[in-house]
Amino acid sequence: MSFLAQIGSVLLLFLAASGRLTLFALTGLAHCFRPPIYLRLIGRQMVDMGYYSLPVVGLTTLFSGMVLALQTYTGFARFNAESAIANVVVLSITRELGPVLAGLMVAGRIGASMAAELGTMRVTEQIDALSTLSTNPFKYLVAPRLIAGVTMLPLLVLVGDVIGVFGGYLVSVYKLGFNAGIYIHRTLDILETQDVVSGLVKAAVFGFIISLMGCYHGYNSRGGAQGVGVATTNAVVSAAILILIFNYIITELFFAK
Amino acid sequence: MSPPAPKIRIRGLRKAFGPKLVLDGIDLDVPDGQSLVVIGGSGTGKSVLIKCVLGIHTPDSGSIEIDGEEVTGLSAAERERVNRKFGMLFQGGALFDSLPVWENVAFGLIEGKGMRREAAKPRALVKLAQVGLTTEVAELSPSELSGGMQKRVALARAIATEPEIIFFDEPTTGLDPIMADVINGLIRKCVRELGATALSITHDMASVRKIADHVAMLYGGRIIWSGPVARLDESGNAHVDQFIHGRAEGPIQMQVRN
Ligand SMILES: Nc1ncnc2c1ncn2[C@@H]1O[C@H](COP(=O)(O)OP(=O)(O)O)[C@@H](O)[C@H]1O
Ligand SMILES: [Mg+2]
Numbered sequence: 001m002s003f004l005a006q007i008g009s010v011l012l013l014f015l016a017a018s019g020r021l022t023l024f025a026l027t028g029l030a031h032c033f034r035p036p037i038y039l040r041l042i043g044r045q046m047v048d049m050g051y052y053s054l055p056v057v058g059l060t061t062l063f064s065g066m067v068l069a070l071q072t073y074t075g076f077a078r079f080n081a082e083s084a085i086a087n088v089v090v091l092s093i094t095r096e097l098g099p100v101l102a103g104l105m106v107a108g109r110i111g112a113s114m115a116a117e118l119g120t121m122r123v124t125e126q127i128d129a130l131s132t133l134s135t136n137p138f139k140y141l142v143a144p145r146l147i148a149g150v151t152m153l154p155l156l157v158l159v160g161d162v163i164g165v166f167g168g169y170l171v172s173v174y175k176l177g178f179n180a181g182i183y184i185h186r187t188l189d190i191l192e193t194q195d196v197v198s199g200l201v202k203a204a205v206f207g208f209i210i211s212l213m214g215c216y217h218g219y220n221s222r223g224g225a226q227g228v229g230v231a232t233t234n235a236v237v238s239a240a241i242l243i244l245i246f247n248y249i250i251t252e253l254f255f256a257k
Numbered sequence: 258m259s260p261p262a263p264k265i266r267i268r269g270l271r272k273a274f275g276p277k278l279v280l281d282g283i284d285l286d287v288p289d290g291q292s293l294v295v296i297g298g299s300g301t302g303k304s305v306l307i308k309c310v311l312g313i314h315t316p317d318s319g320s321i322e323i324d325g326e327e328v329t330g331l332s333a334a335e336r337e338r339v340n341r342k343f344g345m346l347f348q349g350g351a352l353f354d355s356l357p358v359w360e361n362v363a364f365g366l367i368e369g370k371g372m373r374r375e376a377a378k379p380r381a382l383v384k385l386a387q388v389g390l391t392t393e394v395a396e397l398s399p400s401e402l403s404g405g406m407q408k409r410v411a412l413a414r415a416i417a418t419e420p421e422i423i424f425f426d427e428p429t430t431g432l433d434p435i436m437a438d439v440i441n442g443l444i445r446k447c448v449r450e451l452g453a454t455a456l457s458i459t460h461d462m463a464s465v466r467k468i469a470d471h472v473a474m475l476y477g478g479r480i481i482w483s484g485p486v487a488r489l490d491e492s493g494n495a496h497v498d499q500f501i502h503g504r505a506e507g508p509i510q511m512q513v514r515n
Binding site: 126 | 308311313333336341343344347355364369
C-alpha cells in the first residue's frame, strides 16, 4: 500500500473515533438533563469521586506546596528574591498544580475504576440487561458519572488549593524561618479571583474528561478480561493526555493577553 | 378465519459483524403463548438472533414484528416501551453485582415500571420464593451465590415484571444435570403461570425436550428445520439428526482449524 493511502486510512480511523466519542459525550450530556434523574446514583458517584479522593488529592497538593516553597527558596535566593515564595506558591497551586495534579490523580483513581466497572458490566452483559429492563444505560451509568465528575473535581481542587498553600506555609515558616503573618498577608495580597476561578474551571473540565474517558472506554470494551484491562489503560492514558492539552487551552483562554 | 398473528414474526433477518455474516435471512414465527426453542451449535448466532429481537443489536436488514408492530428502527423511547413486554434471562446471568439480590429482581419494577422500593421488595421476595430461594438470599450480593442460585435469581428477575414474552439464552449451560433439570422445570412452570410466550436458545437436548412446544434449528445463518417438538426425532433432516444425537460425523463439520 502506498504511503499516502496509509496516512489517509489512519486519518479516517482517527476521525471516525473522534466522531464516536463526540456522539457518546453528547448523548451522555443530554441524559444529564432529561428525567428521570437518578439522585441515588449521582450521590454514590459523588461520594466515590469527591470524598474518597480527598486523601489522595490532599497529600499530593500538600507535598507539592511544600516542595514548591523549598525549590523557590533555593532558586530565588540567587537573586535575593526569597520573599516571592508566597506569591509563587499560591499562584502555581491555584492556577496550575492544584487542578492538574488533582486531575491526574483522580484520573488514575476514578477513571480507571469507572472503565473497569463499566467494562466488566459490558462483557458480562449487564449493560445489555439494563436495556432489557427498560433502563437506558446512558442515563443509569454515564450521566451520574459525568455529573459527579463536573461537580466534585472543583470541590476537590478547592480543598487541594488550601492544603497546597498550607504546605508552602509550613515549609516557609517552620523550616525557612519566615514570619507567619507576613507570609499569609503576601499570599492573600497577590491572589486574585481569576486565579482561583480559572483553576476551578479547569477542574470542572478535567472532571468531565475523566468521567467521559472512563465511561467511553468501559462502555465500548469487548473481549473479556483482557478487553477490560485495555479499556482501563486507555481510559487513564487518554484522560491524562487530554487533561494536559485542555490545561494549556484553558490557560491560554484565561491568561494570554 | 385467518390464523392468529404470531407474537413474534421474523422475516429475512440478516446481521453481519464486519465481513462475518452471522444471520443470513432468518424466517421465524413464535405463536402467542407457545414456547419455541432454537437449537444450534456454539457460535451459530443464536444469541445474536435474540439480541436483534431485543434491540441490543441492530439488524442489517429484515423485519421483526412484535404483536404485529415493526420494531426494527424504533427510536430509543419507543424501544423502551416495547421492551417492557420482554423479560430476558442472559447466558451468564448478567446480574448487577453492585446491587443485592432482591434489588436485582426488583430492578424492572423500580426502574422500568416506576414502583416504589418499599412496594417492590415484597414482590421481589415472592418471585424469589417462586424459584425456590429464601429471604436470607435476598440481602446477599450476587457474587456470593453459586452458579445454580445465580441462574435462579436471573430467572426471578426475568419474570418479575410479568412480561408477555420471555427470552432464555442457554438457561442450563454450566449447570450440573440435576440443577439443569430444576431450572428447566422452573422455566416451564413460570412460563405456564404467566401464560407468556417464550423464545429460548440452547444446545442442551434435555432442556429442549422439557421446555419446547416447537423447535427450530439454526445452521449456517438460516433456520434449516422447524416443527413441533414431538416431530423432532423424525425430522428427516440429517443436520437435525446429527445435532440431537450429538454425533461428530455428519453433514455438520466442526471447524477445528481455520
Ligand atoms: N458484538 C459482536 N461483535 C462481533 N462479533 C460478534 C458479536 N457478537 C457475536 N459475534 C459473533 O457472532 C457469532 C455468533 O455469536 P453468538 O450468537 O454469541 O453464538 P451462539 O450461537 O453460541 O450464541 C460468533 O462468531 C461471534 O464471534
Ligand atoms: Mg450464545
